[in-house]
Amino acid sequence: MEDVPPVSDIPQQKQKRYDDIKNTFLKKYGNPPEFFARASGRVNIIGEHIDYCGYSVLPMAIEQDIIIAVSHSSTTDKIMLSNMNPSYQDFQCSIKDFTISKSDPQWFNYFLCGVKGILEYAKPNALRGMTCMVSGNVPASSGLSSSSALVCCAALATMYAHGYSIAKKELSGICAQCERHIGTEGGGMDQAISFMAQEGTAKHIEFSPLRTTNVRLPGGAVFVVTNSCVEMNKAATSFFNIRVVECRLVAQIIAKSKGLNWRDYKRIGDVQKALGLSLEDALVVVKEIFHKEPYTKEEVCTFLEVTPEQLAKTTLSTNTLTVQSFKLHDRATHVFSEANRVLQYKRICDENPGDVLQRLGTLMTESHVSCRDMYECSCTDLDKLVDICLESGALGSRLTGAGWGGCAVSMVPMDQVEQFISKVKENYYAVEPSRAAKVSSAVFATQPGGGAAIYKM
Numbered sequence: 001m002e003d004v005p006p007v008s009d010i011p012q013q014k015q016k017r018y019d020d021i022k023n024t025f026l027k028k029y030g031n032p033p034e035f036f037a038r039a040s041g042r043v044n045i046i047g048e049h050i051d052y053c054g055y056s057v058l059p060m061a062i063e064q065d066i067i068i069a070v071s072h073s074s075t076t077d078k079i080m081l082s083n084m085n086p087s088y089q090d091f092q093c094s095i096k097d098f099t100i101s102k103s104d105p106q107w108f109n110y111f112l113c114g115v116k117g118i119l120e121y122a123k124p125n126a127l128r129g130m131t132c133m134v135s136g137n138v139p140a141s142s143g144l145s146s147s148s149a150l151v152c153c154a155a156l157a158t159m160y161a162h163g164y165s166i167a168k169k170e171l172s173g174i175c176a177q178c179e180r181h182i183g184t185e186g187g188g189m190d191q192a193i194s195f196m197a198q199e200g201t202a203k204h205i206e207f208s209p210l211r212t213t214n215v216r217l218p219g220g221a222v223f224v225v226t227n228s229c230v231e232m233n234k235a236a237t238s239f240f241n242i243r244v245v246e247c248r249l250v251a252q253i254i255a256k257s258k259g260l261n262w263r264d265y266k267r268i269g270d271v272q273k274a275l276g277l278s279l280e281d282a283l284v285v286v287k288e289i290f291h292k293e294p295y296t297k298e299e300v301c302t303f304l305e306v307t308p309e310q311l312a313k314t315t316l317s318t319n320t321l322t323v324q325s326f327k328l329h330d331r332a333t334h335v336f337s338e339a340n341r342v343l344q345y346k347r348i349c350d351e352n353p354g355d356v357l358q359r360l361g362t363l364m365t366e367s368h369v370s371c372r373d374m375y376e377c378s379c380t381d382l383d384k385l386v387d388i389c390l391e392s393g394a395l396g397s398r399l400t401g402a403g404w405g406g407c408a409v410s411m412v413p414m415d416q417v418e419q420f421i422s423k424v425k426e427n428y429y430a431v432e433p434s435r436a437a438k439v440s441s442a443v444f445a446t447q448p449g450g451g452a453a454i455y456k457m
Ligand code: GLA
Pocket: 044, 047, 048, 049, 050, 051, 052, 145, 148, 186, 187, 188, 189, 190, 401, 402
């Protein structure tokens, strides 16, 4: 039996939330839902912006999740969506015919990505209409993967409503692909952890082929998430895709410099493997090949011997066609060093040779510095927050998720968590009324949560 998402009863301690969703569903649609799908958000402990380069990452699922109450019917082709949060408007369309507009990050488009993923994969003969009530408590646009949780949850709901049972690995791949209909070219981390998470353990996730290994986090420390309160929706800007494209150029330029057929390469990890380089050697190659100053588009085209029109096809994406400058040296340095930090982090957790917390903390903080200075995916407030976390007793602290805003994750000695939280509240949140208003949901300690599931009524 392949490892498929479990179908079980609603966990008792969660009953109240499910009852609320059920009652809202009933009030809105006049009949009760038939089942619930749930998928969680995640916090990435280390390994940022390297999954789409083919490198492994180390996230854990958080308790906050998306839940969708669903009833379905073969006598209608309608998808009807409503959200418990009134700021997200109702939406409806036909399951037979809908479009997802790129770079339009309205909430229902993420739902539709999940539906589309399953329809493209399973190609059901008989499409069923679905009536849904969505409830989410993953903070939006904050690097905790609320959007992927919605995509995964919608895919799971569509799968179950159409009578399919698809393995978690398969679902992870389907959802990593189908989320791209929204326009961002993410890797597969968020979807993989959402399906494959297991309560009590973080996961080392490797790609091509997708595989996960449990990572036992050392005792004595707690992971605390703090939201900078700067929102960043990666589908609304081109920041994210510009980094993806810069990494693609790094891969192609290294490939060409080393005599490989550069058009065959899109991911840095694949070139590294083809050249048989260690991550340390790869960092030396970066110094050899790339100059520190940004590359102009013209320079890149001249090196690859292509016209700008050809470059658009081999390398760019729709929302990066007009980008004129690429910081290849710094992006490559981040990717190889971050990939190495993930492996070191995992090794330290596995070997657990005694007093490891300080070493793990240092790796996390180094990761932040690299994201900030080399990958330039942080922002002033987030840097300030990380500094405050470190000053407040964290052993390590870093931005988590795509960045440019959103959350930091800090590793804090277990016996100092309360003190840590109160210091951060005082120094980051209390000083700014807009942050103070959000503090109750902006700071939380978290344990590794479980993966996506279906709950019967
Ligand atoms: C987003 C993407 C992920 C990953 C992170 C950055 O969450 O969806 O695939 O690239 O950003 O690490």
